[in-house]
Amino acid sequence: MAGLTTVTGPLRMYGRSAQLHAIDALLTGVRDGRGGALMLVAAPGLGRTTLLAHSVRSFRSLRSGTALSTRAVPAESLIPYSGVHSLWCTGAAPRPLPKEPGALLAVVRELAGGHPLLVCVDDAHLWDAASRAALGFAARRLGGPHPVGLILSVAARRADDPHLAGLPVVHLDPLAPSEAAALFDDVTRGGADTxxxxxxxxxxxxxxxxxxxxVAALTPDQLAGRAPLPRRLCAGSAPAYGGVDPSELPPETRELLLLAAAAHEPGAAGSGADAELVLRAGAAAGLDVAALLPAEAAGLVRRTADRICFDVPGLRRALYAGAPPARRRAAHRLLASALDEARAPALPRRLHRALATTGPDARLATALTAAAEAPGAAPSPALRAAALSAAADLTQTARDRALRRAAAADHARLAGRPAQARELLAAAASESADTRVRGTVELIRGRLALGDGPVADAREALLLAAELLAPHDPESAREARLGAMAAAWDMGDAEAYLAALGTPADCPDAAQSASADTGPRAERTRTEEPPPTRPSSPAPLPHSSPHASPSEASLAEASLAEEYRAAMAVVMRGRLRAARHGLRGVVALGQDAEEPSRLLRAGVAALVVGDLPAASRINARALAAARASGAEIHVPQALEYLAYAELRAGRHARARAHAEEGLRAARCTGQRNIAAQHHAILALVASMEGEDEAVGAHAAAAARTADRHGLAQASTLVQWALARVDLGRGRAPEAAARLGPVVRPGPRRGHFAVRMLAVPCFVEAAALAGEPEAARGCVAEFAAWAAQGADPQAPAQLARCHALLAAPEDGDALYAVALARHELVGGDFESARTQLLYGKWLRRRRRPGEARGRLRDALVSFERCGARAWAEQARAELRATGEAGAPEPPGGLSGLTPQQLRIARCVAEGATNREVARRLSVSPRTVDHHLRNVFALLGVRSRVELSRLVARSEQLTAPDEP
Structure with a gap:
C-alpha cells in the first residue's frame, strides 16, 4: 500500500483538456504558495490513475517541490488509519503518527516543511473510514498560504461519500469518438485494419x-485483419472494469445482469433498465433479487428505486455481446412475457419477441414495423432503429428486408450513431439492387456525408438519390434535393445550389415569388449574399407504406418544403427583397411545429430574412424538440443556428455558450462538418474578446476539416476571425490583406453568405492601412445588399463605411448617422467600434475634447461585452488625447507622454517605425522623433532593452489573478 508510484514512458492524454486545465491551475497555485485540493471522479477505466500520474510528472517538471503518490489496497480498508499510515510511510515523517481527525493535515504540513508539496491518492474510496475522514478534513483546509496540493481519485459510485463532501470535483466522461480513435491509433501505431x-x-x-x-487481447494478425476476431470480443477484461472480471461472478448474478443488459432501451445510455421489469423476468426464471448484490458490491451496477444502471461504460454491451445467442434469446423471451403480463406498449413487447425468434416471421416483422412507424407519441430514433433492424432480420423478401434495413439506418443516423447507420446501409445495399433500395441507400449516405464527409460527394449522392427515387417516392426525392441544396450551401457554390433546386417546372413558385417585387431596385439588385447560415438538413426519411394516405403532418412538411424551395430560389438569384414574403411564410408555417426538421427549416428562413428574434425562438424550440424526441443528430445543428442568431444580434457570450455545447454534441454524434462550423463560430467570438490563442486554436481546428471536406462557409468565417484579431491588435494592413480576397471578386472569393458580413471589417482595415480605394467597390455592393434588409446591423455599418472613406468635411455627419442607426438596433460591440473609429477620427483632427467622450463610450461598451483587445485600443486612444490613465510604477514609464507611451508599447511588441506610424496614424518621421526621446528619458540604448523595460512595467501594473 505504501510507496511512491513509479511512472515510466511518456503519457499522452486524449480528450481531457478541461481536467488538465483544472490540474494545472492547482499545480501552479501550489508552486506559487497557494494550497488546494481536487477530487477526480470517474468510472473504472476512464483514466483516473493516468491523470494522477500526469499530475506527478507535471509537478516534478516544475522542479519546485516534492510529489508523493500512494494507492489504496482493498485488503486494508477495515484497519483504522491504515490509509493515513501509508502516506506517513511514503513521506517518511520523522515522528510517530497520531490517530485523530487532524492527523493527516499535520502530516502533510510537516512533510511540506514550508516548501511546495503535491500529494496524490489513487482509489481514495478504498481507504478505511477513519482515513477518509482525515483525508476530507485535510483537503478542506489546504487553501491559503500553505503550499500543499492534494489530488485524490474516487470511483463514480462512491463520489457521494460524506467524508469527502465539499471538495472541488472534476468528472471524467467517456472519450468522444474522435478522441477514442486518436488513442486507438496511438496504441496500435496506426497498424490496425479499419x-x-x-x-x-x-x-x-x-x-x-x-x-x-x-487491443492487448488480440494477436497482430487479428489486429491487421488477417485472422478473425474472437467471438467474445466485447466481453472486456478485468483491468477495464476496476479489477473485477464479470465472468467470475456467481451464475445467478450473471443471468440477472444479462436480463438487465437485454432490457436496456436502445438510445437510453445512462438511464439504465426498468428494475421492475428485470426483476419480474428474473423471478419467472427462478432468480432472486439478492442475486444482484455481488455485482453491486463490485461496483459494476447500481440499483435505484426503479432503475438498474451499469456504472462501467461498455460493460452492458460487453455482457450482452459476449453471451451465447441462445442465452440472449432466452433473456428476451422472459422480458417479452413480463411485458405481456404488464400490458406494456406494443413496440418493446414486439421487439423482445422478435429478438427471441430464430427464423423468418413475416407476421411479426410486419407488426413490429407498424409499431416502429406508428405516429403520435413516437419512441426514440434509437429504439425505432433497433425495431426496424430486428424486423429486417425476420423478413424473407430481399427487397423488403433491404428497405427495412435502410429505414433502420436512417433512424440510427437520427440517433447520432453514424457507425451503426453505415453498417446497416452496407447490409441493405448488399441485399437488393432494386432502384428504390439504391435510391434510399444513397439518400442516407448523402445525409451522413453532410455531417461528416466531403460535401461535394454528399451533393452527388443526394442528387443521384433524387433521380432514383422520383418515380417511386416523390417525397423522399424532394428531401434528397433539399439535402443537395444544403451540401451546395456548405460548398459555397451558388450555381450548384440553384441546380439542386431542380428545373423551373420542379419549382413553379420561384418565378411567381420573383415577380412579387416590382420596384426598380429589385430589377437592379443582383447580389448573392443571404446571411450566414445554411439550409437545414432534410427531414427524417419517411418509412410509411407506399399505399398509405399522406398524413396531415406529411402534407404540412411538403407544403413547408415547397415554400422553402421557392423562396430560396429567389434568394439565390440575389433578390432577397422579392423572397421576403415567401420566407416569412416558411417561418409562419414551421414556427409551431413539433418536428425538429420543420423547426430548423423555419429557423433558417428567419435567419435569411433577418428576423433574429424569431430565429432565436424557433431554433431554441428545435433544440428542445430534438432532445425530447431523441433526434440527437439535430442537436448540434440547432445549437449552430442559435449561435449564429446570437452572434448577429451582438450577444457574443450566448453565442459562445451555444457553440461550445454544439461542439460537444457534434463530436458525440460524429458530425465533424458541424463541429468545424462551431469551431469557426468560437473563433469569431474569441476574436472579439481578444483571446488570440483561442482564435488560433479554433481557427486551425475548423480549417483542418474545412479544407478536407470543402466547407467554404467555415473557411470564410475563419479568415474573418483572424482578420478581426489583426484589427483588434492594430494590425490594419495584415487584416486588409487577409480579407481582401474574401470580400472582393476573384477565384479566392469567400462564401456567398458570409463575405458581405465581413465587408465592414475590410473597409475599416483598408482605411486604417491608408488604402481606401481598395474598399470602394465593396462598399457599393454592400450598400445594395444592406438595402434588402438582410441584416439589422448593416445600415449602421454602411454609414460607418461611408464615414471611413468620406472627405474630411463629411465625416461628422456620417458618423452621427451611423451612431443613430446603432441606437435603433442595439449591439454593444458594433456600436463601440463606430465610437472608437469616430474618436480616432476626431483626435487626428485635433479635437481631443470631443474625442474623449466618444472614446470613453467605446471603452465602456467594449468592457461590457468583454472585448478586451478593443478596450485596450480605446484606452490607448484616450491616453493619446491626454486622458489620465493608470499610474506607472516608480522608475518605469511614468515619465513618458501618452504618445511616447503608445510608441514604446508598439515597439516593445516588435513593430517597425513604419508599422507604428500606420497604427497611430502619424508619419514615420514623427515616430522616429518620439522614439529618440523615449530612449533618452528611459536611459535605454536598444529596442531589446526597451522591450524588457516595458514588459517589467506591464507585469507590475497587471491586476492580481483572482
Missing part, C-alpha cells in the same frame, strides 16, 4: 481502459 478499428472502438464505448485491454 474494420477491426471500428469494431474495437464500438466495443470500448469511449472507455480508454477497455480499449487498451481489447
Amino acid at each position: 474494420v477491426v478499428r471500428d469494431e474495437l472502438l464500438h466495443a470500448a464505448a469511449g472507455n480508454p481502459g477497455a480499449l487498451r485491454a481489447l
Whole structure:
C-alpha cells in the first residue's frame, strides 16, 4: 500500500483538456504558495490513475517541490488509519503518527516543511473510514498560504461519500469518438485494419481502459485483419472494469445482469433498465433479487428505486455481446412475457419477441414495423432503429428486408450513431439492387456525408438519390434535393445550389415569388449574399407504406418544403427583397411545429430574412424538440443556428455558450462538418474578446476539416476571425490583406453568405492601412445588399463605411448617422467600434475634447461585452488625447507622454517605425522623433532593452489573478 508510484514512458492524454486545465491551475497555485485540493471522479477505466500520474510528472517538471503518490489496497480498508499510515510511510515523517481527525493535515504540513508539496491518492474510496475522514478534513483546509496540493481519485459510485463532501470535483466522461480513435491509433501505431478499428472502438464505448485491454487481447494478425476476431470480443477484461472480471461472478448474478443488459432501451445510455421489469423476468426464471448484490458490491451496477444502471461504460454491451445467442434469446423471451403480463406498449413487447425468434416471421416483422412507424407519441430514433433492424432480420423478401434495413439506418443516423447507420446501409445495399433500395441507400449516405464527409460527394449522392427515387417516392426525392441544396450551401457554390433546386417546372413558385417585387431596385439588385447560415438538413426519411394516405403532418412538411424551395430560389438569384414574403411564410408555417426538421427549416428562413428574434425562438424550440424526441443528430445543428442568431444580434457570450455545447454534441454524434462550423463560430467570438490563442486554436481546428471536406462557409468565417484579431491588435494592413480576397471578386472569393458580413471589417482595415480605394467597390455592393434588409446591423455599418472613406468635411455627419442607426438596433460591440473609429477620427483632427467622450463610450461598451483587445485600443486612444490613465510604477514609464507611451508599447511588441506610424496614424518621421526621446528619458540604448523595460512595467501594473 505504501510507496511512491513509479511512472515510466511518456503519457499522452486524449480528450481531457478541461481536467488538465483544472490540474494545472492547482499545480501552479501550489508552486506559487497557494494550497488546494481536487477530487477526480470517474468510472473504472476512464483514466483516473493516468491523470494522477500526469499530475506527478507535471509537478516534478516544475522542479519546485516534492510529489508523493500512494494507492489504496482493498485488503486494508477495515484497519483504522491504515490509509493515513501509508502516506506517513511514503513521506517518511520523522515522528510517530497520531490517530485523530487532524492527523493527516499535520502530516502533510510537516512533510511540506514550508516548501511546495503535491500529494496524490489513487482509489481514495478504498481507504478505511477513519482515513477518509482525515483525508476530507485535510483537503478542506489546504487553501491559503500553505503550499500543499492534494489530488485524490474516487470511483463514480462512491463520489457521494460524506467524508469527502465539499471538495472541488472534476468528472471524467467517456472519450468522444474522435478522441477514442486518436488513442486507438496511438496504441496500435496506426497498424490496425479499419474494420477491426471500428469494431474495437464500438466495443470500448469511449472507455480508454477497455480499449487498451481489447487491443492487448488480440494477436497482430487479428489486429491487421488477417485472422478473425474472437467471438467474445466485447466481453472486456478485468483491468477495464476496476479489477473485477464479470465472468467470475456467481451464475445467478450473471443471468440477472444479462436480463438487465437485454432490457436496456436502445438510445437510453445512462438511464439504465426498468428494475421492475428485470426483476419480474428474473423471478419467472427462478432468480432472486439478492442475486444482484455481488455485482453491486463490485461496483459494476447500481440499483435505484426503479432503475438498474451499469456504472462501467461498455460493460452492458460487453455482457450482452459476449453471451451465447441462445442465452440472449432466452433473456428476451422472459422480458417479452413480463411485458405481456404488464400490458406494456406494443413496440418493446414486439421487439423482445422478435429478438427471441430464430427464423423468418413475416407476421411479426410486419407488426413490429407498424409499431416502429406508428405516429403520435413516437419512441426514440434509437429504439425505432433497433425495431426496424430486428424486423429486417425476420423478413424473407430481399427487397423488403433491404428497405427495412435502410429505414433502420436512417433512424440510427437520427440517433447520432453514424457507425451503426453505415453498417446497416452496407447490409441493405448488399441485399437488393432494386432502384428504390439504391435510391434510399444513397439518400442516407448523402445525409451522413453532410455531417461528416466531403460535401461535394454528399451533393452527388443526394442528387443521384433524387433521380432514383422520383418515380417511386416523390417525397423522399424532394428531401434528397433539399439535402443537395444544403451540401451546395456548405460548398459555397451558388450555381450548384440553384441546380439542386431542380428545373423551373420542379419549382413553379420561384418565378411567381420573383415577380412579387416590382420596384426598380429589385430589377437592379443582383447580389448573392443571404446571411450566414445554411439550409437545414432534410427531414427524417419517411418509412410509411407506399399505399398509405399522406398524413396531415406529411402534407404540412411538403407544403413547408415547397415554400422553402421557392423562396430560396429567389434568394439565390440575389433578390432577397422579392423572397421576403415567401420566407416569412416558411417561418409562419414551421414556427409551431413539433418536428425538429420543420423547426430548423423555419429557423433558417428567419435567419435569411433577418428576423433574429424569431430565429432565436424557433431554433431554441428545435433544440428542445430534438432532445425530447431523441433526434440527437439535430442537436448540434440547432445549437449552430442559435449561435449564429446570437452572434448577429451582438450577444457574443450566448453565442459562445451555444457553440461550445454544439461542439460537444457534434463530436458525440460524429458530425465533424458541424463541429468545424462551431469551431469557426468560437473563433469569431474569441476574436472579439481578444483571446488570440483561442482564435488560433479554433481557427486551425475548423480549417483542418474545412479544407478536407470543402466547407467554404467555415473557411470564410475563419479568415474573418483572424482578420478581426489583426484589427483588434492594430494590425490594419495584415487584416486588409487577409480579407481582401474574401470580400472582393476573384477565384479566392469567400462564401456567398458570409463575405458581405465581413465587408465592414475590410473597409475599416483598408482605411486604417491608408488604402481606401481598395474598399470602394465593396462598399457599393454592400450598400445594395444592406438595402434588402438582410441584416439589422448593416445600415449602421454602411454609414460607418461611408464615414471611413468620406472627405474630411463629411465625416461628422456620417458618423452621427451611423451612431443613430446603432441606437435603433442595439449591439454593444458594433456600436463601440463606430465610437472608437469616430474618436480616432476626431483626435487626428485635433479635437481631443470631443474625442474623449466618444472614446470613453467605446471603452465602456467594449468592457461590457468583454472585448478586451478593443478596450485596450480605446484606452490607448484616450491616453493619446491626454486622458489620465493608470499610474506607472516608480522608475518605469511614468515619465513618458501618452504618445511616447503608445510608441514604446508598439515597439516593445516588435513593430517597425513604419508599422507604428500606420497604427497611430502619424508619419514615420514623427515616430522616429518620439522614439529618440523615449530612449533618452528611459536611459535605454536598444529596442531589446526597451522591450524588457516595458514588459517589467506591464507585469507590475497587471491586476492580481483572482
